Amino acid sequence: MGFLQLRRQLGLAIKSLLQVPNFCITLVLTLALALSCFFVALSLFSGFFIKPLEIENESRFVVVEQKNVYQDRVSEGLQSFQNMLNWYQTPSMYEKRALISSFSDVVENLAGKPKLTLTFASSDYFSMVKMPLALGRYLTPTKSISQKNPEVIISYQLWQQYFNGDDNVLGESLRIVGRLYTIIGVAARTHGDPYFLSEGNGALWLSFSEDERFFGDQRGEYHPWSSRLNNLKLLAILPVNSGQDILAEQLYQNAQLHQSEWKSADEALLDIEPIVRSYRDVELAGHDKLAIIVLLSVSCLVLIAIFNVSNLFISRAHTIQQQLALQAMLGAKRKLLFRGILLEALLLVSGAVLVGLFIAAWELRLVKSLTSGYLPLIDTLTLDTTVLLSAILTALLLALLFAFVTSRMIDFSQLKQSMQSSGKGSVKAVRIATTKTLVAVQLFFTTVLVLGATLVLCKSADTLLRPLGTKLDNMYSVMLHIPADPTPFPARYANIERFKLALTNIPGVLGVAHGESPLQSDVPVVAMQDMAGEWTPSMVRGNVGPDYFALTGLELVAGRTFSEAAIRGEKEVAIVSWGAAQALKPGGDVIGETYFIFNPDVPAEIVGISKNFNHPKRHHELQGKTVWLPALPLGYPFMIEMEPGASLTRAQIQNAISTVNGQAGIWRFSNLTKTYQSITYLERLTLLLSFALCGFCLLLSGVGIYGVLNYSFQQRRYEFGMRMALGAKKQRLYRLLLSDTIAPMLVAMLAAIMVVAGFYMSVSSDWLLAKSSWLLVVIVTMLAFALATAIYPMKQLINSTPMRALKH
Structure with a gap:
């Protein structure tokens, strides 16, 4: 094809598309929104697996760690x-x-x-x-x-x-x-x-x-x-x-x-062994599975969008039949007609890809701002060469696909003859088997995506809905220290009361307790050793004083709190949570039992049992198991509760403790509400994104399935008009239509459930959690969604009058 011919056909394609602006805008926006999500997911995948890291000799760069074998x-x-x-x-x-x-x-x-x-x-x-x-x-x-x-x-x-x-x-x-x-x-x-x-x-x-x-x-x-x-x-x-x-x-x-x-x-x-891994593997630390999950999820969304756009091209075939018939009468060959269809598809898809890249650039900036500091390599993500090459390849493949879909609807052998009927009759009818396949495939990908998002959503919701065990609102945790403190250890106990009194005098303070919350981004964990030398499961560790439990609302269900002698370091004692007590001894009656913790010579006696402290990180492993140890005056930790509406600043604390000791400083200071929000930030973000992804997916799928079924039913309107004219009841017509659509829908949903179940069982990930009650609700909802999208176009057809159905 020469340049002039290409230019002429390109001009015709542009003029043709300008006549249907609503079609073009709908198609471009539908595809662009889905592709923009795909390009962002591909950028994440590329950054995690493909894009070279900014380090020296990446292929030979390793990180060495140590394995300690007991x-x-x-x-x-x-x-x-x-x-x-x-x-x-x-x-x-x-x-x-x-x-x-x-x-x-x-x-x-x-x-x-x-x-x-x-x-x-x-x-x-x-x-x-x-x-x-x-x-x-x-x-x-x-x-x-x-x-x-x-x-x-x-x-x-x-x-x-x-x-x-x-x-x-x-x-x-x-x-x-x-x-x-x-x-x-x-x-x-x-x-x-x-x-x-x-x-x-x-x-x-x-x-x-x-x-x-x-x-x-x-x-x-x-x-x-x-x-x-x-x-x-x-x-x-x-x-x-x-x-x-x-x-x-x-x-x-x-x-x-x-x-x-x-x-x-x-x-x-027993032994020390080296662990040698590539820099990239250590840096990703298991987050690579997240990139795969995101890419697979968004790919399902893109496939659903492609089916939607295919429906638009099928409809487009009806509007261009007269134009194609006229070109055929003027001597245009089938090859030339297909080029025209391909050029239209290429123009539309290229526009969608360009808009998608533009939207993706802004989405990527949003993703980086939302997840920076929470995921590795996020700040290095760009629309890199991998993404741009994929965009070009996507444009070419989709253009060929949509041109093929359109050309399959055109009966080229009947174009010239169809001029006698104003171009009508040259468009092939969509077979019932094809309709069933289109509906089933769209519902399959929709169900896979929604169920997959539900697994992610269950994990996030499980973390966010789980009670922490202690108060969060208006609570602050602070660790004070005195650099190179010359005070003899026994005399430091008096500093606890002095600092506590100074903090109590800060305006707006409701109460102060000795101790530090274990709600930290780095989970403080410890394991104990029983008298037989066996190690207990890992537990969250908290260093607290006797008044910590009353101020924070963590109830003691058995035993007592720490004594002054324990805080002074004169007695080795500990308090465990209910979950820890159950893990240590069946029935949980561990008061009076002794375990070695930090002192290898003197075991610590369990003097109390608290309710569980559910740290939001590593809960699947720790399950609320916590051991509380006396907060010895090596440092000076305190919990501070403020009045509602009042805030506490680092400067206020520094001014208060300076009245006790001019050298005293703040080693750690945190607002527990903000700390909790920071620790659970990704869970909250994942929850919102899961809902948004499901909503967008259901919208696209609903529109697509409705379009396919409505087109199919309209092709059968004469058949149903005759049945209605002969007295067929609506219930009979509904049963007839449902028998054609419900079977492929059920097969698609069953296949999707099996695929998601297989994926969940084969992939172990901290991002996924299966809850049968949630999944059952989602499956029932998906069944209702499938029936609704099928029944609505049926209702439109069946509610029309018999003569109107026969006329059209």
């Missing part, structure tokens, strides 16, 4: 400092490597003394993750891992918030743990730490040797072998001729060389 359990992802240091100090195994750890600490000379996330990294870290800088330079490389370095890089956000983006920030000092660190660089706005390291919230970057837990004495006692941390990792780039299995074997042999050291630190430890 006789009755295995703990993964908790690293010993000395073991990681030993692995780091064997450079022949790597092309490049870096040790990193994360910790939150107070910056003493910034306004409000904020507690910020510190990242401690060895020299090669910055080049390995390709950290961009907005200002300054990287940390000066140290000759050894333990060499001190008083330099710090700050985040872009911190630079803007505390220094107003002033370029003269370089050379300023920050005081952390009594030491001054000179600011020598500012990270770029786009940079964030890996999500697996404190969820990417790093605000300051210091040399690894500045981590006081390992290279100092100002942050408690950390044993090099027995103190294990999750936020301690070894990053490595493998040599070209090496692999993950080879490195794992080398690291294992290295750990065995130091067996006597870690055995003496933890006699129960």
